[in-house]
Amino acid sequence: MSVVPISYYLVLSGVLFGLGVIAFVYKRNVITIFMSIELMLNAVNLAFVTFARAHNQVDGLVFVFFVIVVAAAEAAVGLAVVIMLSQNRQSLSIERINHLKL
């Protein structure tokens, strides 16, 4: 048994994604929620790489590349936002920032 079935990788990525979702819903700290987003992105990346390998095409890797770039940009802006938030309202709890309400 020297080969790892594709589906294992996929399942792993699916599970990681699910955990990311749970983290997103469950965590209360803005930064942590951010991280859970990153986790989901990583899970997706894994799937991409797996498919790239499965079909022996590099396009998947290109997509991973782009995902990482976007994640970097997102982190830059998002963290700046977080800093502003915590400066304006002395809390990082997402539930104290419930001003999406009209």
Next chain:
Amino acid sequence: MEFISQHPVLVASIIKIAVLLVLLMTALAYLTWLERKVIAHIQSRWGPYYVGAHGLLQPLADGLKFLFKEDIAPPVTDRLLYTLAPFIAFALALTAIALIPFGPPSVAFLHGQAVFSVADVGVSLLMVFAITSMGVYGVALAGWSSNSKYPLMGGLRSSAQMISYEVALTMSVVGVVLVAGTLNFNEIIGGQSGPFWHWNIFGIHQGGFPQIIGFLCYLTAAIAETNRVPFDLPEAETELVAGFHTEYSSFKFAMFFMAEYANMITVSCLATILFFGGWLSPFPDSWTWQEFLPGAGLVLLGIYCAYDTVTEMRGMARIQLAVVTLLCFGAGLICLLPAVAAVILGPFWFVTKILIILFFYIWMRGTLPRFRYDQLMSFGWKLLLPVSLANLVVTAAWLAFGWGKHG
């Protein structure tokens, strides 16, 4: 036995890792000795002198001291991270070196596993960067978990500094990557084969662009990466005691200490590989006599030690130095055996180059004052990064338009 034949890679790697570890530890220890000596002489002192001849046993003493000191940890720390941080730092520092080829891959054993490099990944350069880029965690976590203000500031400073300078570091190297057209160390070195003016820093062959500017950027950024003078703000004694490892003591502190020196070695290795042709000798291969240089050097060293033993040393020291002398002679004679000489040549040059760069490091420390923090940042972002980017662009254009290609 059949396990060996089944998993040659594994076995070979284990062996090589073990050897490398031993050598590296010794190197680290004696690097500290070297540093103290050089600084001392720069400041016209003697430096460590009494523990062993020329203080040769000083590192050993220090090691023992660290081992047996009481491990004091503040009660309010984040225990897990507090313990984890130094290990992260040290482990990563060592891991990076595993990718460095100390000699030509042609020398092989156990089903053609190259002797002089533990791991030869396709994109070894990137890998090294990957590992070193993780190094910041050790510092940051140490600063955070100590749960006291100076370490926190030190941690913040160093993490900010490392992130900033890592960009410049990478950018300054990309020029070389462009010239070499590969990310693999062995191929990069192979591209520079020939006399020393084929090295990337001069790069006067096959249309390569001289990477002298790239090298300068790299060196500066590397010094900053390793938190060395003049960029040692994270551990600026005068400002924040000892920075991120203020709260650390005994062996954990030693780990940070060694991690720093290991990083120095790593970046020196990288510099050697990327700009100075790695384990290539500066002379044309036609000069066969150069195979005997290592041996000759060792023998000469032995002769000096012998003279020193006879004239200077008294009592214990004389015995110790005599041992050293014998070792030197032995090693030199072994190296003079043709079979060994051919093999040892690569590592010899590699180590020599590394030593030169390390000497430069120490020299800088003995010479330059410390930056102010805002100066550090603006220097990194406003000068170093643009310059390295410019170097990158020029190199790219140079290669793209094929200037400098003769004929």
Next chain:
Amino acid sequence: MSVPFLLFFVCGVLAVTGALLLIWAKEPIHSALSLVLVMVSLAVLYLLLGAPFIAAIQIIVYAGAIMVLFVFVIMLLNAGAEEHTDFSRLAKYIGLPLGVILIFWAAYWLLRSPAGGGGVTGGLIAGPDSTQRLSKQLFQQFLFPFEATSILILIAILGALVLARKQE
């Protein structure tokens, strides 16, 4: 039990553990480190999948830059354990169960999805041309997206600057 298989299991388990730790940890910095753990193990998996370049940038950019940024911010804001506000019962009573469902759902369907067929011979050493192919693809076919992302990055930098600037 071959080396790649072993590696896969080790890293997979590490990744899942990291994700779970991310959820369980109270301290944001612990979550961050566990996420780093996930990323590193994923990087190893990428190596296993013969994508060393992606593995490298995964560590350099994700673990080495983005996550360091997170840690940095956490240190900057001195973010301690998250406070126990629980305003959203919805999240607890709908979100979590659905999340769990999602996991098993995904696992189930992926296991019996046709894509699952076939296997990957794991090798630490990538196909020699992988990186070159990637770069060719990136700079020829995906050139425009590439440039677009560079613009995106620029905009992100500007946005971060604007946000972080002192409010006069």
Next chain:
Amino acid sequence: MPILHHLWIILALPLAGSAVNGLFGKRWSQPAVNSVAVGSVTLGLLSVFELVREFSQLSPDQLPFVGNYFTWMVAGPFRVDFALQVDQLTLVMLLVVSFVGWLIHIYSTGYMAHEGGYYRFFSYLNLFMFFMLTLVMAANLIVMFVGWEGVGLCSYLLIGFWFLKKSAADAGKKAFITTRIGDYGFTVGVLLTFATFGSIDFGTIFKSVASNPISETTLTAISILLFTGAVGKSAQLPLYVWLPDAMEGPTPVSALIHAATMVTAGVYMVARMNPLFSRAPMAMLVVAIVGAITAFYSATIGLLQTDIKRVLAYSTVSQLGYMFLACGVGSYSAGIFHLMTHAFFKALLFLAAGSVIHAVGGEQDMMKMGGLRQKIPITYWTMLIATLAIAGIPGFAGFFSKDEILEAAGAGPRANFLLWLLGIVGAGLTSFYMFRLIFLTFFGTPRYDEQHVHVHESPRNMTIPLTILAFCSIFGGWFAAPHLVGGTEYFQRFLAPVFSMYAPQPTTPQAASLAGNPESGMAHNPALELAHAILSWPVGVAIAGFLLAWWLYIRNPDAPKRLAASVRGLYSLVFHKYYVDEIYSALIVRPLLWISTNVFWHAIDEGLIDGVVNGSARAARAAGGRARELQSGNTRSYASWVLVGVLGFTVLLLALYLRGAQ
């Protein structure tokens, strides 16, 4: 032939001028606005002249020359092209409109110099020119209708130009609404035309009406409906009431729109549709009767008006009546001819009146004028010329045109004694009230207080148009002079093709003569005819009217009061314009107002429509009240909802995927 093949240029110029002034004029100085407005009109006039030159080179079989620019709308068989056409009739109208319009633009630069909203005024004026030209150049009913409504709009805007003055705003509304009644008829007429001929294109309509017989009833219906529009637009009985009030607008507007051009659009339309009218005797009779009665009736009202502009307004109504009378008795060319001459002298009268008003500082009541003869000589002389012209004194433009009409009414193929009589009396009244106006304004002793009002002649850019128009009012009629006075009836012969091309066959010889072949009139003895013409009834009554006016207002000025006292009832009846406005408001306006207030507004709008709207709003608010519990503003719950959506979507996808798989 650039212009002929680019007829749209003539339209584009004033439109561009209007747009430019309307958009940017506010910031600009008066000279700039002038140069744009007058410049565009001048260019338009020049291009019309060029058009005339090119037109003269066309061979008759090329007429009417149609330029089709783009298909505006197509709905099944209903197809409207944006098409313009040129034939003799169009050419005459073009010349009149653009020439008089040009003069009045120049005049306005002086008259409006001290008014606010200068740029607005000229923007409107240019816009009016655009729509008027569209109207006269239209090659089908719809494009004509565009112009038709457009001039209505501009008239509304310009009457209410001083919209802060309530009377002005009301007058504007009145004009708009009243004409709307007529336009409704017009619209129905257009629809009926399309239903009948399957096209609204003039050429097609005329050909088909000439070739295949259409039931006379239909034609009558169409004609009368179209004529309703004309009645509204040209202020005939019973829809004339808006025109006197329209005098609230600036005087140049009254001159251009409510005397020279727009109000004559009805006449033009009737003349344009002559093939239909000629085949509907009933309709013709209606047109003639309405025209004649209006001519007489409004003349009587004009007798006692004291507001100088209102006198002119009623006179305009009456003159329009003459034109319709002409059309009604089948002498379209006479109608158009009178249209032209009237455009000249009535525009002149209005401009002169404007100049008078300008001189006495905005006073419009003739009872507060008098003795202005020496003070403003140019105005006096030009106005006198115009008066002579409108009164039909031989040698002036009005004489020829009015004579034509009355001759047609008295001796034409559709001659009718009553109509003729009304015309004659009307002519007498016309001359009377016009001379009354002159005498009251320029003769006798000043009745304004000379301390405050210092009378001054108007600036040159006002007097020069007056002079030019005076010139036209004299000689404008001469190239239609009949043989009787040694003329060549050039005008009739020029227009003849338009009216004879689709004329119903067979035509009576007189009709032929009226349609303008000169030979028929030659049988009689010239000298005798000449004497007959000179001493004919129109001239007689004109002189009579003059003498009466002289006797009443110069000889013994207190006579009018005694006269009024003697026939008090009649006097007040006429003085109050037969109480028509009051009757209308009692019969139509009030009930309508009541219905719209109580039924449409309170019951339907407030009760029903608002009820529905508010109800739905209330329902939405209630639903929102329920739904807002979901929107806690808590990101985590939002995330959960997203998750729900994602899962649902995945389930759906998988279901579809499996469906596909099996």
